[in-house]
Amino acid sequence: MIQVEHINKIFKVARRSAGFLEAMKALFHKEQEVIHALSDISFSIGDGEMVGYIGPNGAGKSSTIKILSGILTPDDGTCIIDGRVPWRERKEHVKNIGVVFGQRTQLWWDVPIIDSYELLRDIYDIPKTYYHETLSELTELLSLEELLRTPARQLSLGQRMRCEIAASLLHNPKILFLDEPTIGLDAVSKLAVRDFIRRQNQRHNTTVLLTTHDMQDMEALADRVLLIGKGRLLLDGTLDELKSHRPKKDAALDEIIAALYRDFEI
Numbered sequence: 001m002i003q004v005e006h007i008n009k010i011f012k013v014a015r016r017s018a019g020f021l022e023a024m025k026a027l028f029h030k031e032q033e034v035i036h037a038l039s040d041i042s043f044s045i046g047d048g049e050m051v052g053y054i055g056p057n058g059a060g061k062s063s064t065i066k067i068l069s070g071i072l073t074p075d076d077g078t079c080i081i082d083g084r085v086p087w088r089e090r091k092e093h094v095k096n097i098g099v100v101f102g103q104r105t106q107l108w109w110d111v112p113i114i115d116s117y118e119l120l121r122d123i124y125d126i127p128k129t130y131y132h133e134t135l136s137e138l139t140e141l142l143s144l145e146e147l148l149r150t151p152a153r154q155l156s157l158g159q160r161m162r163c164e165i166a167a168s169l170l171h172n173p174k175i176l177f178l179d180e181p182t183i184g185l186d187a188v189s190k191l192a193v194r195d196f197i198r199r200q201n202q203r204h205n206t207t208v209l210l211t212t213h214d215m216q217d218m219e220a221l222a223d224r225v226l227l228i229g230k231g232r233l234l235l236d237g238t239l240d241e242l243k244s245h246r247p248k249k250d251a252a253l254d255e256i257i258a259a260l261y262r263d264f265e266i
């Protein structure tokens with residue numbers, strides 16, 4: 001169970017205009033801009049739910065995922081995941097969650113994938129027999145056999161993403177946070193990854209929170225959708241409820257979302 005209540009997060013960033021004079025001025029007086037990345041965010045997600053988290057660029061999706069993973073601490077508000085506060089009980093919390101950031105890697109860049117997995121086994125303290133069973137299952141389901149002996153840096157994006165997803169599941173987490181897991185994947189890999197995530201949910205009742213700009217991901221995976229814009233939660237409903245905001249007959253999901261972004265001025 002994920003319970004998020006009234007989370008706020010601001011970032012302070014130094015700003016200056018271009019040019020030598022401005023650079024000199026900035027030496028004596030730093031101008032700071034305050035960014036309200038998250039404002040009063042509240043939601044709860046039950047066990048086994050598959051929830052899509054959507055919003056335009058800079059809306060606050062990754063910041064939310066980072067808070068839920070324990071990487072980032074909010075300025076105020078509470079978050080309890082299976083009885084733990086992620087950023088306070090991080091060590092125990094990470095045993096319970098799997099995280100994939102499509103734009104970053106959790107694999108060691110220069111070592112073969114299998115060595116990264118062995119390291120993760122040690123980090124998560126996964127019992128040997130369980131590890132080998134899970135690994136062979138993931139290898140088959142995600143077609144990893146050919147990739148395991150290759151260093152992460154030599155893999156294509158789609159191949160690496162399949163390895164990342166397996167890495168996030170080796171310890172059989174109850175909750176999966178996926179931040180743009182299909183970014184840059186070809187059609188075949190996208191379908192394989194979507195299929196795998198759904199099966200993981202069905203077989204293990206894994207809770208999934210997924211951010212994506214790919215509306216087909218949403219159609220395939222999300223039973224419920226949270227819409228965030230400018231750090232505020234704007235909608236929380238089923239995909240069908242979201243579709244009822246259809247701007248015109250026969251509008252595609254992308255058009256519906258674009259119309260929603262326009263209506264909410266985000």
Ligand SMILES: Nc1ncnc2c1ncn2[C@@H]1O[C@H](COP(=O)(O)OP(=O)(O)OP(=O)(O)O)[C@@H](O)[C@H]1O
Nearest residue numbers: 011013035037055056057058059060061062063064
């Ligand atoms: N470490 C940081 N320092 C300063 N500002 C940040 C930092 N991380 C995020 N922000 C700002 O917070 C806001 C929310 O960013 P976030 O990455 O959560 O958005 P997002 O919805 O994931 O966007 P995208 O779809 O582009 O990945 C943005 O305005 C971003 O510039």
